[in-house]
Amino acid sequence: MIEIQIIFTLTIFFITVLFIVWRPLGINEAVPSVLGAALIFIAGIVPLIDIYEIMGIVSGASITILSTIVMSIVLESIGFFRWAALNLLMKANGSGVKLFWYINILCFSMTMFINNDGSVLITTPIIIQIVNILNLKPHQKLPYLFAGVLIATASSAPIGVSNLANLIALNIVGLDLNSYVKIVFVPSMIGLVTISLLLFLYFKKDIPRRIHTYSNDPVTFNLLKAPNDRFGVKHHPLYQPSGSRKPVDWKMFRICIIIVIAVRVSYFTFTPLGVPIELMAIIGAILLIAIRMFREKKGVGDVLKKTPWHIFIFAFSMYVIVYALKNTGFLSFLVGIVQEPISGNLLYASLIMGLLTTVMSNFFNNLPAVMIGTLMLVDMDLKSQFLQVAYLANVIGSDIGSLLTPMGTLATLIWMFILRKSGIPITWGKYIRVVFMVVPIGLMLSLLSLYLWANWIIF
Amino acid sequence: MIVVPFLIIIPTGYMFYTLLKPSEKDLQKTEFRLRRKSLPNTNVLGQNQND
Numbered sequence: 168m169i170e171i172q173i174i175f176t177l178t179i180f181f182i183t184v185l186f187i188v189w190r191p192l193g194i195n196e197a198v199p200s201v202l203g204a205a206l207i208f209i210a211g212i213v214p215l216i217d218i219y220e221i222m223g224i225v226s227g228a229s230i231t232i233l234s235t236i237v238m239s240i241v242l243e244s245i246g247f248f249r250w251a252a253l254n255l256l257m258k259a260n261g262s263g264v265k266l267f268w269y270i271n272i273l274c275f276s277m278t279m280f281i282n283n284d285g286s287v288l289i290t291t292p293i294i295i296q297i298v299n300i301l302n303l304k305p306h307q308k309l310p311y312l313f314a315g316v317l318i319a320t321a322s323s324a325p326i327g328v329s330n331l332a333n334l335i336a337l338n339i340v341g342l343d344l345n346s347y348v349k350i351v352f353v354p355s356m357i358g359l360v361t362i363s364l365l366l367f368l369y370f371k372k373d374i375p376r377r378i379h380t381y382s383n384d385p386v387t388f389n390l391l392k393a394p395n396d397r398f399g400v401k402h403h404p405l406y407q408p409s410g411s412r413k414p415v416d417w418k419m420f421r422i423c424i425i426i427v428i429a430v431r432v433s434y435f436t437f438t439p440l441g442v443p444i445e446l447m448a449i450i451g452a453i454l455l456i457a458i459r460m461f462r463e464k465k466g467v468g469d470v471l472k473k474t475p476w477h478i479f480i481f482a483f484s485m486y487v488i489v490y491a492l493k494n495t496g497f498l499s500f501l502v503g504i505v506q507e508p509i510s511g512n513l514l515y516a517s518l519i520m521g522l523l524t525t526v527m528s529n530f531f532n533n534l535p536a537v538m539i540g541t542l543m544l545v546d547m548d549l550k551s552q553f554l555q556v557a558y559l560a561n562v563i564g565s566d567i568g569s570l571l572t573p574m575g576t577l578a579t580l581i582w583m584f585i586l587r588k589s590g591i592p593i594t595w596g597k598y599i600r601v602v603f604m605v606v607p608i609g610l611m612l613s614l615l616s617l618y619l620w621a622n623w624i625i626f
Numbered sequence: 627m628i629v630v631p632f633l634i635i636i637p638t639g640y641m642f643y644t645l646l647k648p649s650e651k652d653l654q655k656t657e658f659r660l661r662r663k664s665l666p667n668t669n670v671l672g673q674n675q676n677d
Contacts, residue, residue, distance in 0.1 A: 258645070272642075279642075326635070345629070420646070432631040
């Protein structure tokens with residue numbers, strides 16, 4: 168009976184993941200996940216009591232991410248990101264190398280202060296616009312595009328609040344945000360800097376030394392308008408049709424940036440006092456909406472319409488399916504294989520969990536992979552130090568290791584879709600050839616430094 | 627509880643702010659444009675499409 172349940176659950180799991188990645192007829196990713204979860208529930212593999220528990224774990228994380236998305240929708244509607252692109256071009260001042268590093272910093276900051284999917288979806292069209300304005304040859308565009316996707320995705324590791332999967336996993340292990348950052352910030356930054364440097368070295372010959380110089384004039388600003396429309400990115404929750412062209416309101420931008428940063432600061436300042444993270448995220452979103460209302464006399468209708476409310480249903484359903492793997496005993500089988508080496512040595516804990524999540528992410532996407540990895544760790548009954556290191560290695564595997572194939576994250580799939588639509592097709596082969604030269608080294612350095620940092624500095 | 631924001635979030639936020647901050651010269655141009663009712667609908671060559 169148990170074997171039948173395992174086979175049934177695994178079948179549901181793989182079919183659901185297949186449909187999420189494939190998206191036949193452009194269906195929303197929540198549809199296959201809801202159908203899969205419903206079948207699991209009807210089969211009685213995840214009972215109602217577990218459903219309540221899952222709801223509690225997923226709801227806070229989903230509300231936090233939804234609030235961040237609302238903030239990005241407001242920023243997009245006031246032309247903030249177009250301004251960012253224009254400003255990068257001006258600051259690069261004719262240097263292709265400077266532009267490369269500015270794009271790295273922009274993508275890192277966007278993920279740190281918004282979230283990884285939002286960062287990729289917003290910055291990719293901007294980068295495409297920039298390289299098209301500059302009339303770069305196809306091979307000269309690649310350094311900027313690859314830097315965009317790799318840095319935007321990998322940057323969700325350092326602070327743990329930029330990624331839905333990380334937030335859910337944090338709730339499962341019960342690790343607080345400040346402890347998370349203290350242990351994982353330095354190792355993940357080592358990985359990020361390594362990836363940036365290796366990308367630069369890999370593409371050194373392709374990065375143009377001199378590019379055109381642009382100034383803050385209406386011509387350049389118009390060139391950067393409404394990239395999403397041109398690329399037909401209509402299936403993604405963050406898709407927004409073009410707004411009307413407006414002059415730059417720097418004072419409003421400045422207030423918005425300060426609020427976005429203050430919200431992030433408040434996460435780390437007030438969660439130790441027991442204030443739920445989602446409350447601060449909601450307050451931040453309301454503040455931005457209120458400022459826009461005050462300065463631009465705009466209501467909330469467009470924001471409510473564009474917000475991808477289904478994210479909560481998607482995350483909840485995926486977790487139900489993964490929970491079924493736990494209830495059938497399949498995860499205990501996996502735990503039996505890795506428990507002994509992980510519980511005996513911090514280095515093994517870091518490497519085994521990081522690489523295991525990397526492999527799982529690249530086979531069936533990082534959201535279910537990090538959920539499976541985290542549930543496995545909870546099942547292992549590890550000592551606190553081992554649990555923390557193994558869990559954070561799990562996060563590094565899911566945020567950095569998952570970049571090895573486009574399948575690893577939804578953000579990479581979105582990136583490839585946008586590039587294809589904009590006439591810059593990048594095959595899986597080309598993607599893997601570039602990424603295999605930079606990500607494995609960044610990943611291994613991150614995992615090794617996690618062990619060293621945790622062992623020598625933290626514990 | 628104050629360490630993370632002061633050592634990581636605020637410096638990164640300041641870097642983000644600096645990256646987006648316009649120069650004084652650009653800001654003056656922007657302020658000038660803000661005083662206009664609307665931005666002309668110009669094409670790549672700067673020609674007004676509304677004409």
